[in-house]
Amino acid sequence: MRTMYHQLLVLGALASLCSAQNLTSVLAANNSTLSTLTSLVAARPALLATLGSAKNITILAPTNDAFSKLNTTGLSDADITAVLTYHVLSGTYPSSAFTNNSQFLPSLLVSSPYTSLSGGQVVDAKLADSKATLTTGLAQDSTVTTADVKFDGGVIHVIDTVLTIPASVSTTALDLNLTSLYGALNATSLASPVDSLTNLTIFAPNNQAFANIANLVSTLSTEQLVSILSYHVVNGTVGYSTDLKNGSSLATLGGGDVHVTLENGNVYVNSAKVLIPNILVANGVVHVIDNVLNPNNTSANPSATSAAYSGASTATDGAVPFTSGVSATTTVATAAATTTSGASASSTHSTGGAAIQTGAMGVAALFAAGALMVDL
Incomplete structure (x- = not known):
């Protein structure tokens, strides 16, 4: 608990410098569901600074249960940072923007070796069985479980599965x-x-x-x-x-x-x-x-x-x-x-x-x- 409290203080202190206190407040308010995401972001000051200063973004936030299903053995810090970055979309996309047709929304993941697409890697966003769904690498689907959590930089959608960076x-x-x-x-x-x-x-x-x-x-x-x-x-x-x-x-x-x-x-x-x-x-x-x-x-x-x-x-x-x-x-x-x-x-x-x-x-x-x- 002390470690988590310290991480939240780090988020608060750094985010206040980046004028993103509302994002920190949202993460803290959803600590029971998003504590793993909070920990991972807090451990990466550069990513935290990006999220803190960014405007007009959409964060796809995996739940604690989603992260618990991952086997991160063998992944470097750069790999994990890339995975987290892939969960941030350039643009604000409320749930009302999802339709039955695929939309290919750009993420902030733009660096090699994780992608070689001009403009960065995308997610395939649409409604599937009336549920907002993101399809990513290896044809894996993630479903939005809590939509339209607003913060001053955009909107957060809580998802049930960690997105998979498209592979070779x-x-x-x-x-x-x-x-x-x-x-x-x-x-x-x-x-x-x-x-x-x-x-x-x-x-x-x-x-x-x-x-x-x-x-x-x-x-x-x-x-x-x-x-x-x-x-x-x-x-x-x-x-x-x-x-x-x-x-x-x-x-x-x-x-x-x-x-x-x-x-x-x-x-x-x-x-x-x-x-x-x-x-x-x-x-x-x-x-x-x-x-x-x-x-x-x-x-x-x-x-x-x-x-x-x-x-x-x-x-x-x-x-x-x-x-x-x-x-x-x-x-x-x-x-x-x-x-x-x-x-x-x-x-x-x-x-x-x-x-x-x-x-x-x-x-x-x-x-x-x-x-x-x-x-x-």
Whole structure:
């Protein structure tokens, strides 16, 4: 108790210098729920000073229970500071601003190596089952439990789960059981370059999409596979679902364009349907699709009866290409590999059964992407 009292005094003394006494008062008044957050902020004077002087911000405040679910083993002080910074949004967003459609709100997390997005990392904010919800890295959801706690710098929303900083493309692919994509990127030595790019959009075929062309994979040269994978990457443009407009085209890393169609509430890229939209990654966004795109067959017709790859079929033994020796890292179900549900550009975000990291491991996973040996 004495330690907590001292921390609150530190908050009060420092915050008064920063003209943020009301924030301190709010934290103190909610000590039974937010004492862990109070302790973590008090231990970081630079962050405290930022919060104390900031105006027009939104603080997403995890409860004590939310923090108790985290395994912080192996995290540095910089890592924990980054996690806390990700919970501060640039702008004041009352609960009335949340709608059924995703909004991608900028946070104060702008530094490398935690993000390489121009303008900083974002959170996906929307209403889910009429509840204000924030979706962050590894498709993890946090729900607002107490909304619109005002202080002189903006507003606080109390949330039930610590936000997960979006991870690299490789880590995210493993967590969502996109193991074919992960294996293919490694087979072509594209994994590291893709993880290092800034401001990108990836249309990520699920495992079933790769399985559907299994008979052709063995005939592809490395150069051909690089060309195909590069056609799934849009470099220099972060295309969230709200940016995917009907009839628009996006230039890919491979040089050709992909074409967006909105039809019957679904989003299509060429003739591939977006199954899971808006998976945030450290350097952009990933949309899971149901077919492997073909840079030599760029039909924008979602109703096309012919496959993107002529003569393609599954393997006779049911093998999924590029997955030998690769295992998903998640601890829960991984239906993202085979889901067939659609996703609207304006609909409430849903992982559609995608793998979600458990709360006890979510943050730690962001900083511990294990290296795997891939046997192709």
